[in-house]
Amino acid sequence: MVAGWFEGTPGSLRFRGAISVFMCIIFGVAAFSGALALDRSVNGQRNDAAQLVRVESIRTNLVKADANATNAFLVGGLEPADARAGYTSGISAAARALAESAGANGGDAPVLRRVNEVVTTYTGLIESARANNRQGFPVGAAYLRQASKVMQEQALPALDSLVTGARNRVDAASRSLALPIVVIVTLLALGTLLIVQVWIFRRTHRVFNVALVVATALVLILGATAIGGMSWSQSAGKKVRQGAFARTVALATARSDGFDAKSAEALTLVNRGSGQAYDQRFVSVASAAGRALDAGVAPVAPDPAATDARIAFVQYLTDHAEVRKLDNGGEWEKAVAVATGRGAANQSFGRFERASGRAIVHQASHVSDDLDSARRPLVPLAWLALLAGLAAAAAASRGLNQRLREYR
Amino acid sequence: MRPGRWFVVAFALVLGACSSSSTPNSASVPTTTAPPTTAAPPVVSCGEAVASYAPTGGLPSPGAMPTGSFMGQIQARGRLIAGVSADTLLFGYRNPLTGNLEGFDIDLVHQVSQAIFGDPNRVEYKVVTYAQRIPALLDGSVDIVADVMTVNCTRWQQIAFSSQYFQAGQKVLVRRDSAATRIEDLDGTRMCAATGSTNIDNLKNYPKITAVPVNDISDCMVLFQQGTVDSVTGDDTVLQGFVVQDPYTKIIGPPITSEPYGLGIARTHPEFVQFVNSVLQRMRLDGTWKQMYARWLQPTGPVPEPPAAVYGRNP
Incomplete structure (x- = not known):
């Protein structure tokens, strides 16, 4: 009985009917899951971008704390209240961001736990440096050096690896296969429906089967809508990656490198006359910060905060050149005065710190807002496409049944 | 206007300015003084290690250094450049309370500055590690090293020492x-x-x-x-x-x-070694050395006599 099901002309008709219904259902399911996969991917990019900003903020705050600790030591005497406040706020902001990042991404958690341990060691060393310093013991300087070393060699490379990981995930998400699959399945479903209709026309000489035409139209219209919506969403995501996201990363890098440069400036002075290695570090991190700042300012309608950050950094470099000139000319005390407290280099760096902080917040909120709006059409489209696929399947089945009845 | 361009230009200018003014003598420094890898340091004979160059004539008046001498060059430059330690409490350390360098060795540098300029504070300090002391003298980045430096024959091969100032x-x-x-x-x-x-x-x-x-x-x-x-x-x-x-x-x-301590000076400036020896001799005789000892070492008993100068080495 079953063997005879597909025999003769009615059998061929049944066979083609089954294929048409199947393809319509496949279309609906593929478009449904494709749109949802793209939605997950864009959402993943949003989360990875947010994680990247959090990890960069850990890094920046640690470097900021270290720069403040070194600068406080440089002044001599009782540490300045603002430098101490800068250190404390850097450490607590880093601790907060560490907890948030570990909660937001379980994969990053083991590395973040390790960073947390290093921060504990670091703060211990800094407190030893302070305690010795308060008693007038020069061994405090050795503790400060060791603390800086622990930070530079253990905490920062671990954080850099997480930043790279998040960037790679964002890039990988952009290579989603959802859209090409939906395009192929839609074309296959349309092709099947057209071939079946041509076959029926040849056998029965009836030009139109209304139900099959309806099924074809449903697949065509909803397929085109889903493909259009998905490609819009994908290109919106790409725009964000190349625009606000790239600028966020660049500004965060610039800020972090900027603090690193300030710390190198202070260490060059602390090591009075034999700090050339730190001076070389200054040149390399300050160049990196400059390049990153260039990338962080949008070419069209730039964020005023980002522009301010760049202007302030150029001013800081000029002031830093003055610090080096004084120190190399044997006027160490004057060099220290320019580099600390109300000195020009410290003031212009403060402007850079504030402006770059504001600019990162602006760009990061653009990233999440824009990716949110890129996601918006995907879920409704997914459900519409599924319903359309099922409706088309029902219509195709009905249309072929009409023809079959003519053979009874 | 292209916002990216002016930044790169300004940046290059500023960096160019600061890198060209820094002294180019850091990276290769430690390797030149790597300690000998043999089991025991080679023993080099040079007669009595603490023997230095005998001063000739008296000290010139401060501010009137002989032209052509190394002291004359220092005077013309306007400051003495001294390689010191910043973390050796009592001898050369940065006082965390004031941010100033202090100690027995630092006071010696002040004495030399006083003898050259008539002002104890015409000094630029360069903080050096132990391994940087000899290279800094050899490349001329410091005029004198006052950093708990032991006089021995191996070092005499590379640099000169003043007479002994501490035992x-x-x-x-x-x-x-x-x-x-x-x-x-x-x-x-x-x-x-x-x-x-x-x-x-x-x-x-x-x-x-x-x-x-x-x-x-x-x-x-x-x-x-x-x-x-x-x-x-x-x-x-x-x-x-x-x-x-x-x-x-x-x-x-x-x-x-x-470990007898001496002040390190480049071998190319024997007249400066003789000058510093005269300064040290004056300190031995007029009580300055004993005052410095009492101030920094704070002995429980009486202050010892300073180590006597030994001469007899020829430049």
């Missing part, structure tokens, strides 16, 4: 509750010493002790307080500074070696 000896710092009384009791333990010092060379005579080298001897103190090393070896003068900073420590044993 120290290498000892060992341990925990206050340690049962060890001499260095031989510390076999099988870890001992920290500074790279480029005579101390670490001397440790090669104690092969059962694991030497832990660091750049600055104050880094030894950090490792010691963290329990990473069991003891620290250095000159008694330096270790005394550590005991002041940490009451849970003590210095043990008879001195392993004798």
Whole structure:
């Protein structure tokens, strides 16, 4: 009985009917899951971008704390209240961001736990440096050096690896296969429906089967809508990656490198006359910060905060050149005065710190807002496409049944 | 306007300005003084190590250095450039309370500045590690090194020394509750010493002790307080500074070696060595040396006599 099901002309008709219904259902399911996969991917990019900003903020705050600790030591005497406040706020902001990042991404958690341990060691060393310093013991300087070393060699490379990981995930998400699959399945479903209709026309000489035409139209219209919506969403995501996201990363890098440069400036002075290695570090991190700042300012309608950050950094470099000139000319005390407290280099760096902080917040909120709006059409489209696929399947089945009845 | 361009230009200008003004003598410095890799440091004979060049004539008046002499060049430059330590309490250290460099060695530099300029403060300090002291003299980045530097024949091959201004000896710092009384009791333990010092060379005579080298001897103190090393070896003068900073420590044993200190000067400036020797001799005679000893070493007993100058070496 079953063997005879597909025999003769009615059998061929049944066979083609089954294929048409199947393809319509496949279309609906593929478009449904494709749109949802793209939605997950864009959402993943949003989360990875947010994680990247959090990890960069850990890094920046640690470097900021270290720069403040070194600068406080440089002044001599009782540490300045603002430098101490800068250190404390850097450490607590880093601790907060560490907890948030570990909660937001379980994969990053083991590395973040390790960073947390290093921060504990670091703060211990800094407190030893302070305690010795308060008693007038020069061994405090050795503790400060060791603390800086622990930070530079253990905490920062671990954080850099997480930043790279998040960037790679964002890039990988952009290579989603959802859209090409939906395009192929839609074309296959349309092709099947057209071939079946041509076959029926040849056998029965009836030009139109209304139900099959309806099924074809449903697949065509909803397929085109889903493909259009998905490609819009994908290109919106790409725009964000190349625009606000790239600028966020660049500004965060610039800020972090900027603090690193300030710390190198202070260490060059602390090591009075034999700090050339730190001076070389200054040149390399300050160049990196400059390049990153260039990338962080949008070419069209730039964020005023980002522009301010760049202007302030150029001013800081000029002031830093003055610090080096004084120190190399044997006027160490004057060099220290320019580099600390109300000195020009410290003031212009403060402007850079504030402006770059504001600019990162602006760009990061653009990233999440824009990716949110890129996601918006995907879920409704997914459900519409599924319903359309099922409706088309029902219509195709009905249309072929009409023809079959003519053979009874 | 292209916002990216002016930044790159401004940046290049600023960086160019600061990199061209920095002194180009850092990267290769430590390798030139790598300690000999043989089991014991080579013994070089040079007669009596502490013998220096005898001064000729009296001291010129401050501010009237002979033209053509190295002192004349220093006077023309307007400041004396001295290589010193910033973390050797009592001898050369940065006072955390004031941010100023202080100590016995720093006072010696002030005396030399006074003799050249009539002003004790015409000094630019360069903080050097032990391993940087000789290279800094050789490349001319400092005029004089005042940094607890031991006079010996090996070093005489590269640089010149003033007459001896202090007599120290290498000892060992341990925990206050340690049962060890001499260095031989510390076999099988870890001992920290500074790279480029005579101390670490001397440790090669104690092969059962694991030497832990660091750049600055104050880094030894950090490792010691963290329990990473069991003891620290250095000159008694330096270790005394550590005991002041940490009451849970003590210095043990008879001195392993004798460490006579001299001021290091490039061999190309014998007239400056003679000048400094005259300054030191005046300090021995007029009581300045004893005052400095009393101020920095704070002896419980009477202040000892300064080490007598020995001459007889020819430039």
